[in-house]
Amino acid sequence: MELSTLVGKRLALIFPGQGSQHVGMGQRIHEVSSAARRIFNQADEILRFPLSQLCFKGPADELADTFNAQPAILTVSLAYLEALRERLRELGHTIQPAFVAGHSLGEFTALVAAGVLSFEDALALVRERGRLMKESGQERPGGMAAVIGLDRAALEQVCQEASELGLVVVANDNCPGQLVISGEEAALRRAMELAQERGAKRVVRLGVTIASHSPLMERVAHALSELLARVPLREPEIPIVANITGKILSTVEEIRHELAQQVVSPVQWTDAVREMANRGTTAFLEVGPGQVLTGLVRKIRQDVEAYSVRDFGFEP
Structure with a gap:
């Protein structure tokens, strides 16, 4: 399918959460896209360990560890986003999404895409989020x-x-x-x-020992709230639709509250997709290592188009 298919559509970019990771993710895009390579190199440098090699080579159990999986999925998703933008520029096109949204962890990716969070700050936050969630799961299995x-x-x-x-x-x-x-x-x-x-x-x-999106994560939410108070956030360049409410986040303070509270609150993905569709979105593009959200969108609204980056020749 040609990328020009997306041009001119009222488009939402959606980003996957934990569970979408797999060994080999992002390796092909790293090979063919200089924009994607920059993201991987930046992640390796910021985290001071070769996250890229963990994505490409595994081992699978180490990649699945929530402490690693969260920064890995964020990095791969943003590598795909930068590769997508790079290819569109080469074709003389741009796309301006009407909305962005992410499922759980994917909400951090959406905030980077919307210009709210820097990649560096998002990477540090999700690394700590993963550590806190793992620790909480060990304390209260x-x-x-x-x-x-x-x-x-x-x-x-x-x-x-x-x-x-x-x-x-x-x-x-x-x-x-x-x-x-x-x-x-x-x-x-x-x-x-x-x-x-x-x-x-x-x-x-599910193959997790962590009770995400439940009150068992209360200590994680409190710690994240304290962390987020010190992280600079900017006003969104693209409207963001929230996990907790399925509604648009309009202020920086709402975003801080959302990111802290989503670990103890249900993910209202059905409501989020309906909100974007009701506001005129005609196409959804899943940007990241998977196609789960693409399938969910098709079940939520049959009157919209749903794609993943794989549909446009981006290898998994």
């Missing part, structure tokens, strides 16, 4: 599970019933019929059993 084919009201009732064994909540509203729950081990297992009993088509335990 938990997990997450995807629930397919059960509506939100029914799943919230399930979580309420399972809460007699501990904390468990709805963590992600990814698209109609696809939700994620998060919480403490015993309560999570009970909620998974109840969801199946109530008619869920599938219940799949």
Whole structure:
């Protein structure tokens, strides 16, 4: 598909979160794009270790460690964004997105794309976010599970019933019929059993030992709030649609609150996509190492176009 397909459309750029990482991600774009190479080189220099080689060569378990996965996904996503801009310039085109949004971790990438955060500050923040989340997961172990084919009201009732064994909540509203729950081990297992009993088509335990987007991350939210108070943020050059509310973030203070509180709050991805579509977005482009968000957009709104960078010849 030609990149010129995107020119002239009311476009939203969307950025993936944790779970999209895989060994080999970004290697091809590093080879062919000088703009992408600059991003990888900058990340290696800032972090003082070869993050690029971890992305390209693994090992997979080290890459999946939340402490590494978060800066790796941010870096690869921004490498794709810079390569995309570079190729458009070569073709004599530019695109000015109407909106940006990111799923969980991807919100930091969206803020760099919108000119709110510098890459250097974003990299430091997500590295620390990953460290804090890993530490919190070790102190208060938990997990997450995807629930397919059960509506939100029914799943919230399930979580309420399972809460007699501990904390468990709805963590992600990814698209109609696809939700994620998060919480403490015993309560999570009970909620998974109840969801199946109530008619869920599938219940799949996710490969994480961290209860993201739940009150178990309260200490992380507090630490992030203190960090963010010291990080310079600029007014967005492109409107950003928030995870917590699915609405546009309009001030720097709203952005600070969003970034701290999203680790304890559900990701309202369905609402975010609908907000962008309702405001006239006709095409969504997923920029990063995966195509999960592309599929979610297609399930949320059938009247919009959804692409990933792979559709335009950018290798995974």
